[in-house]
Amino acid sequence: MMSAYIDFIRMRFLTMLAYRVNYYSGIIIYAINIGAYYFLWKAIFGEAEVLQGFTLAQMTTYVAVSWMARAFYFNNLDREIANEIRDGSVATQLIRPYSYLLVKMMQGFGEGLFRMLLFMVPGMLIVCFIFPVRLPSDPLTWAVYLVMLLFSFLINSQINILTGLFAFFVENNEGMMRMKRVMVDLFSGVLIPIAFFPGWLSAVMQWLPFQAITYLPSAVFTGRTPLHEAYGAIGLQIVWFVLLLLPILFVWRAARKRLFVQGG
Amino acid sequence: MKYAVLLWEYIKNYAKTRLTYRADFWIEVLSDLMFQGMNLFFILIVFQHTPSLGGWTEAEVVFVYGFFMIPYGLFTTFFNMWNFSERYIVKGEMDRILTRPAHNLFQVLLENVDPPSLIGSAVGAIIMAICWNDLGLAFHAYDLLMLLLFVIGAVLVYGGIYTALSALSFFSDAPTGIVPLIYNIQNYGRYPVNIYNKTIRFILTWVLPFAFVGVIPASYFLEKKSDDISQLALLTPVVGIVFFILGLSLWNYGVKRYRGAGS
Numbered sequence: 001m002m003s004a005y006i007d008f009i010r011m012r013f014l015t016m017l018a019y020r021v022n023y024y025s026g027i028i029i030y031a032i033n034i035g036a037y038y039f040l041w042k043a044i045f046g047e048a049e050v051l052q053g054f055t056l057a058q059m060t061t062y063v064a065v066s067w068m069a070r071a072f073y074f075n076n077l078d079r080e081i082a083n084e085i086r087d088g089s090v091a092t093q094l095i096r097p098y099s100y101l102l103v104k105m106m107q108g109f110g111e112g113l114f115r116m117l118l119f120m121v122p123g124m125l126i127v128c129f130i131f132p133v134r135l136p137s138d139p140l141t142w143a144v145y146l147v148m149l150l151f152s153f154l155i156n157s158q159i160n161i162l163t164g165l166f167a168f169f170v171e172n173n174e175g176m177m178r179m180k181r182v183m184v185d186l187f188s189g190v191l192i193p194i195a196f197f198p199g200w201l202s203a204v205m206q207w208l209p210f211q212a213i214t215y216l217p218s219a220v221f222t223g224r225t226p227l228h229e230a231y232g233a234i235g236l237q238i239v240w241f242v243l244l245l246l247p248i249l250f251v252w253r254a255a256r257k258r259l260f261v262q263g264g
Numbered sequence: 265m266k267y268a269v270l271l272w273e274y275i276k277n278y279a280k281t282r283l284t285y286r287a288d289f290w291i292e293v294l295s296d297l298m299f300q301g302m303n304l305f306f307i308l309i310v311f312q313h314t315p316s317l318g319g320w321t322e323a324e325v326v327f328v329y330g331f332f333m334i335p336y337g338l339f340t341t342f343f344n345m346w347n348f349s350e351r352y353i354v355k356g357e358m359d360r361i362l363t364r365p366a367h368n369l370f371q372v373l374l375e376n377v378d379p380p381s382l383i384g385s386a387v388g389a390i391i392m393a394i395c396w397n398d399l400g401l402a403f404h405a406y407d408l409l410m411l412l413l414f415v416i417g418a419v420l421v422y423g424g425i426y427t428a429l430s431a432l433s434f435f436s437d438a439p440t441g442i443v444p445l446i447y448n449i450q451n452y453g454r455y456p457v458n459i460y461n462k463t464i465r466f467i468l469t470w471v472l473p474f475a476f477v478g479v480i481p482a483s484y485f486l487e488k489k490s491d492d493i494s495q496l497a498l499l500t501p502v503v504g505i506v507f508f509i510l511g512l513s514l515w516n517y518g519v520k521r522y523r524g525a526g527s
Contacts, residue, residue: 022441026441028445032449040317043314044317052313172288176291178299185302192306
């Protein structure tokens, strides 16, 4: 059975590979965005040495690694699920002997692997040439970061799946998906590290899963979070991964009872 | 005159189709505003940590952003061409357009008109008015006239660039991915251009003149800075007209070359 799921990873990876040309321009787009925020942060720092525990060098690295991590964990699982619900093809998926949600996760992972190898890694290399990014020298930091990145992917995909499943309950969840994207970009810390948020807001963010997607791993990568505190951050990611399973399973149960496919 | 009647008919049609899905309309407005809100929120957070950005104060940068929102809202209302290549070239709808007497670009633009974006313009104007007051700027009657002129110029800059980009689909069958590329570059135009290095500044002023949509015309109303880009502000309508003519010429040339997608 497991081999069937692994095959979903492989199939999605190969499909993505067929359209790889689309992602070359993606690397340039991400480099452009990193450039915009690099200059912006340089101007924000001005004469200051350290802001909110970040040096300018760390901030540059933060911007670069956060955008490139987004290149990896980003996927359209929410849109895929919503489309399958709307056009009714979810019905044929449901009668197959596999778990629909697990298959979606696997397909997302196949896309993630593709994005990692052909988008994030070459993108990071290019960005390191253009901007003064400082990569960590300790191999342990790299190892910890990779584990955290995996959880970034899992948590982001869980949020996507949850958003997509709402298509069972509302006619059109297009607006919801757009809002979710804005919220994830803002609250996960891609644009601004959580540490820069005003006190009350960063206090709220401590209790939400978004920081686990970008802020926690990037802070470890840049060295702002020392390695001995990083394990706590991984723990937090694991807690969110488990906690987010509950609403997904709950919504999934409620959704299957409601499903009503027209025509077909 | 004929075009004014057509415009009205298209808008009436739009209203009829949209009224069927009222909830969608408000969700679209809300998510647009949230997106703008995120950018504003970014500016507000930035100024919690620095008193000035390249010599610009918080109220000034927010003022620039407010100004930017006005032409941007108008632009997204009337130049909503994101899916031009897919809908008109790949699916062949361009052939239908070409059989009608009105100018083809005019038809394409009106078929995709998106009035909810105008709410963004209104919010931008309010933000600008609040900052105007906060900054204690003098208000003259002719400022309104200048504002109108700048807004029209800025919309033409955007319109020209995106018309040219859409026209590229006449020459290439596959989507080129260049539109999202440019879309991301335009984010640079909202902040004071002097924070960038010389190359980027030059590109934003003369090659892809997104600075003429935000910071340059807005600086006309603000206190003069040391590098004084406000001198360029009066060029906004000129740059707008030049870029729109360039875009339109490329479009017309593309239409002439267009042979249809077949079958």
